[in-house]
Amino acid sequence: xxxxxxxxxxxxxxxxxxxxxxxxxxxxxxxxxxxxxxxxxxxxxxxxxxxxxxxxxxxxxxxxxxxxxxxxxxxxxxxxxxxxxxxxxxxxxxxxxxxxxxxxxxxxxxxxxxxxxxxxxxxxxxxxxxxxxxxxxxxxxxxxxxxxxxxxxxxxxxxxxxxxxxxxxxxxxxxxxxxxxxxxxxxxxxxxxxxxxxxxxxxxxxxxxxxxxxxxxxxxxxxxxxxxxxxxxxxxxxxxxxxxxxxxxxxxxxxxxxxxxxxxxxxxxxxxxxxxxxxxxxxxxxxxxxxxxx
Amino acid sequence: xxxxxxxxxxxxxxxxxxxxxxxxxxxxxxxxxxxxxxxxxxxxxxxxxxxxxxxxxxxxxxxxxxxxxxxxxxxxxxxxxxxxxxxxxxxxxxxxxxxxxxxxxxxxxxxxxxxxxxxxxxxxxxxxxxxxxxxxxxxxxxxxxxxxxxxxxxxxxxxxxxxxxxxxxxxxxxxxxxxxxxxxxxxxxxxxxxxxxxxxxxxxxxxxxxxxxxxxxxxxxxxxxxxxxxxxxxxxxxxxxxxxxxxxxxxxxxxxxxxxxxxxxxxxxxxxx
Ligand SMILES: Nc1ncnc2c1ncn2[C@@H]1O[C@H](COP(=O)(O)OP(=O)(O)OP(=O)(O)O)[C@@H](O)[C@H]1O
Ligand SMILES: [Mg+2]
Numbered sequence: 001x002x003x004x005x006x007x008x009x010x011x012x013x014x015x016x017x018x019x020x021x022x023x024x025x026x027x028x029x030x031x032x033x034x035x036x037x038x039x040x041x042x043x044x045x046x047x048x049x050x051x052x053x054x055x056x057x058x059x060x061x062x063x064x065x066x067x068x069x070x071x072x073x074x075x076x077x078x079x080x081x082x083x084x085x086x087x088x089x090x091x092x093x094x095x096x097x098x099x100x101x102x103x104x105x106x107x108x109x110x111x112x113x114x115x116x117x118x119x120x121x122x123x124x125x126x127x128x129x130x131x132x133x134x135x136x137x138x139x140x141x142x143x144x145x146x147x148x149x150x151x152x153x154x155x156x157x158x159x160x161x162x163x164x165x166x167x168x169x170x171x172x173x174x175x176x177x178x179x180x181x182x183x184x185x186x187x188x189x190x191x192x193x194x195x196x197x198x199x200x201x202x203x204x205x206x207x208x209x210x211x212x213x214x215x216x217x218x219x220x221x222x223x224x225x226x227x228x229x230x231x232x233x234x235x236x237x238x239x240x241x242x243x244x245x246x247x248x249x250x251x252x253x254x255x256x257x258x259x260x261x262x263x264x265x266x267x268x269x270x271x272x273x274x275x276x277x278x279x280x281x282x283x284x285x286x287x288x289x290x291x292x293x294x
Numbered sequence: 295x296x297x298x299x300x301x302x303x304x305x306x307x308x309x310x311x312x313x314x315x316x317x318x319x320x321x322x323x324x325x326x327x328x329x330x331x332x333x334x335x336x337x338x339x340x341x342x343x344x345x346x347x348x349x350x351x352x353x354x355x356x357x358x359x360x361x362x363x364x365x366x367x368x369x370x371x372x373x374x375x376x377x378x379x380x381x382x383x384x385x386x387x388x389x390x391x392x393x394x395x396x397x398x399x400x401x402x403x404x405x406x407x408x409x410x411x412x413x414x415x416x417x418x419x420x421x422x423x424x425x426x427x428x429x430x431x432x433x434x435x436x437x438x439x440x441x442x443x444x445x446x447x448x449x450x451x452x453x454x455x456x457x458x459x460x461x462x463x464x465x466x467x468x469x470x471x472x473x474x475x476x477x478x479x480x481x482x483x484x485x486x487x488x489x490x491x492x493x494x495x496x497x498x499x500x501x502x503x504x505x506x507x508x509x510x511x512x513x514x515x516x517x518x519x520x521x522x523x524x525x526x527x528x529x530x531x532x533x534x535x536x537x538x539x540x541x542x543x544x545x546x547x548x549x550x551x552x553x554x555x556x557x558x559x560x561x562x563x564x565x566x567x
Contacts, residue, residue, distance in 0.1 A: 191411035194363050198405040199425040199477060200397055209424065213415050 064091065064244075064252040066259075081262045084253065088263070091249035092270045095238075098166045098245065099231045105170025106230070107223060110177025115207075117182065136175040140233050144168050144240040162244075165237035173230050180222040184215035224282035228275055235267075246270055314339040314513040315360060315481055320369035322352075322359055322537075329355045331537045333369070339480070342507055342514045344524040344545075347534030348560055353517040356534075357483040360515070361405045362396055374402050374480060401429070404479030408486045410466045412458040418445060418469045419454040425477045437476075444472035448502045464495030471502055482506070484516040496520070503527065521564060525549055533557045 064087050066080070116128035135143070147168045151159050159167075188211050196206040238247035250263035315337040322330040329352040337343050345353045358364045360371060362378065370388070371378045376399045380388040391399075413421050422441035426432040432440070445451050448468035458466050467487055474482060484503065488496040500523050506512055507527050518524055524531060524545065531548040533541040533556070541554045552558045 189411075191407060191409055192413065194361075194407070195411040195413070197363055197400075198361055198403075198407075198411075198474070200401050200429050201425065202397075202429065205424070205428040209428070210413055 064249045066253055066257050076261055080259065081266060084263055084266055087253075088246060088249055088266045088270055091244060091246040091267070092274070094162070094243065095234050095245035095247075096231065096274065098162060098169065098237065098243065099227070099234045102166035102169030102234065103173060103227050103230055105166065106173035106177050106226070109170060109174035111181050111212075113174055113178035114181035114185065117178065118185065132175045132178055135172060136179070140168065140172045141236050141240065143172055144236060148241055161237070161241040165234065165241055165243050168237070169230055169234055172233075173226055176226050177219075177223060180219045180226070181215065183222075184219035185211060187218050188214045221282055221286040224278070224285060228278050228282070231274065231278070232271065314341065314374060315515070316370075316372040317356075318370045318372075320359065320371060321367045322355055322364065323367055329537050330359070330366075333537070333539070335532070335539065337481075337513055337515060339513055340510050342516070342527055342529045343532060344528035344530070345515065345517045345532045345534055346519075346521070346524060346548075346560070346564075347532075347540075348563075351534045352537040353534050354485050355537075357405065357485050357515060357517060360481075361403055361483055362400055363405075373399050401477065402480045403483065404474035404477055404481070405483040406467070406470050406474050406485070406487045408490050410458070410463075410470045410490075412466055412470055412473070414458050417455050417457050418450060418461070418472075421458075421469055422473045422476045425473070429477065441472070441476060444475050445469070447475075447505065448472045449498065462495060463491045464498050467491065467499050468502055471499070471506075475506070479512070481513045481515070484514065484518070486517050486519065489519060519564065521549065521561075533560065535560070 066087075067083055113128060113132055117125055117132060119125040119128070144165070147164050148161075151157050151164055192210055192214065193206075196210050201210065235245055235247035237243045238245045238251070242248060246267040250260070250267050253263040254260040315335075317333045317335040320330055320333040321328070333356070335356075345356065347353050355364065359366050360373075360378075366379060370380055377388065377391065378396065378399045379391050381391045381395050383389050413424070416424065419438065419441050422444055423434070423437040426437040426440060427434055442451060442454060445454050448471055450465055450468055450472070453461060453465060453469075458469070461469065467490075471487075487503070488499050491499065500520070503514075503516070503523075504527060507514060514527075516524075516527070528545050530542060531545050532539050533548055533552070533554065535556050541548055541552060541557045547553075548557060549561065552561060
């Protein structure tokens with residue numbers, strides 16, 4: 001079994017035929033390492049990320065405040081720049097947390113949307129297609145204002161701004177994710193669907209064991225790109241909903257100190273520090289999937 | 295001509311009998327292209343029918359409608375005495391079958407494809423075990439036991455833990471046969487199962503088919519261009535052209551003493567390569 005030279009067709013040896021059937025001492029190896037099994041990997045990543053962030057339930061709180069005396073037209077100063085770093089990181093954490101929680105919604109809701117849109121029943125697929133297209137073609141900025149006024153106008157609904165933020169991000173990116181899933185599902189070869197029919201697999205087995213495990217790896221790089229994009233959209237929430245993310249940090253410091261250059265420059269650096277490694281990870285993922293396909 | 299193609303009245307759709315697969319007045323078209331036309335065919339239990347004919351004559355289609363990969367436009371198909379696409383109402387007439395009914399009847403049928411269609415993310419044994427565990431509710435231990443028996447039968451016990459990507463074409467096809475056998479179908483459909491293989495790998499696959507034939511339990515419908523193999527394995531050969539059975543009979547008749555011009559010209563063309 002440890003024979004690596006299995007590619008060429010083994011000549012039909014005597015042992016192939018002579019071995020009496022049913023007398024095997026045989027261990028089924030887990031044929032793939034768990035991290036190569038998308039149906040394991042994806043939930044694991046999402047759940048671990050989500051839970052570890054949720055475990056730190058409280059968003060960091062407290063007002064952003066600089067230690068410097070305010071003064072107009074002060075030229076750029078590195079001291080001032082560096083002393084803002086811890087507060088920027090606090091804002092960045094809030095932004096990242098909203099991104100991940102939002103994306104957790106997007107990745108799972110997106111799959112549901114994709115399946116609804118594929119439904120054979122038009123009274124399911126048509127509304128699903130309409131909702132997806134509608135949300136996808138309106139800007140997230142408008143959606144945030146809309147969500148805010150909707151929550152204000154609904155007396156029985158009180159939501160923390162940060163919750164509104166990740167719901168909006170979640171739904172918005174779910175529509176993008178659903179299109180990615182749809183493309184991934186369509187990329188599963190016709191023969192796989194036909195084999196599922198020939199084996200009389202029930203729909204649940206077909207989807208969970210055959211289609212989704214083959215569709216999701218193709219979708220992962222796209223989802224990764226959307227995650228990075230979502231990260232860059234989340235600060236819109238600071239402007240609209242006053243969530244305490246990086247942009248809120250910079251706005252506060254500017255209002256207090258009248259020194260806008262340093263905080264904005266700093267959050268630029270903050271984004272770079274997150275986006276670059278993320279983009280690198282996505283590229284790695286793409287390459288490893290190419291490789292898997294050989 | 296010992297043909298089983300009966301020109302029965304097209305309304306006579308509900309006759310029952312011992313036949314394993316019974317086609318009655320089956321029509322199938324793709325758009326304006328008629329592929330099967332008023333097809334009548336009975337395949338007896340345990341019978342091995344080889345379908346030959348020129349490209350585009352509908353050989354694949356007849357297997358695909360039997361597997362329900364394509365649905366028929368008109369007529370009926372019965373498998374083991376049960377209608378595949380229809381259900382009998384209490385009044386005795388036929389209505390379109392529910393998905394549940396189709397699934398039930400379909401469980402008697404297995405198919406092996408030209409391009410294997412193995413599940414690439416599962417090992418050989420996982421491919422074979424999936425349907426028994428998920429569809430038939432067999433325990434994993436039992437399914438594994440059965441799966442290993444089947445892989446041994448196709449000469450691949452050593453490769454149980456290999457994924458399709460690690461197997462040659464001939465090995466993949468034998469895994470695919472084991473996977474189809476695992477659901478214990480009474481009817482097996484084989485669509486040119488050796489034509490995607492390198493010539494030196496064909497023999498192993500044909501050997502497995504011969505083994506299945508020898509057991510004699512399974513009704514087999516095979517499409518193949520391997521005339522030598524067809525002669526050896528077939529109880530009956532059907533010569534297909536333009537969606538109709540042109541000639542039908544034992545290999546000695548159809549291959550050696552064809553009655554129809556169309557069969558003669560087809561066999562002549564095949565013999566040339
Ligand atoms: N899904 C489809 N849509 C449209 N046309 C189809 C489809 N499937 C088959 N056909 C057409 O139906 C005809 C019969 O096809 P079929 O595959 O049954 O032929 P065949 O006898 O198996 O031929 P070959 O020997 O080339 O495999 C062909 O003309 C083919 O192009
Ligand atoms: Mg064909």
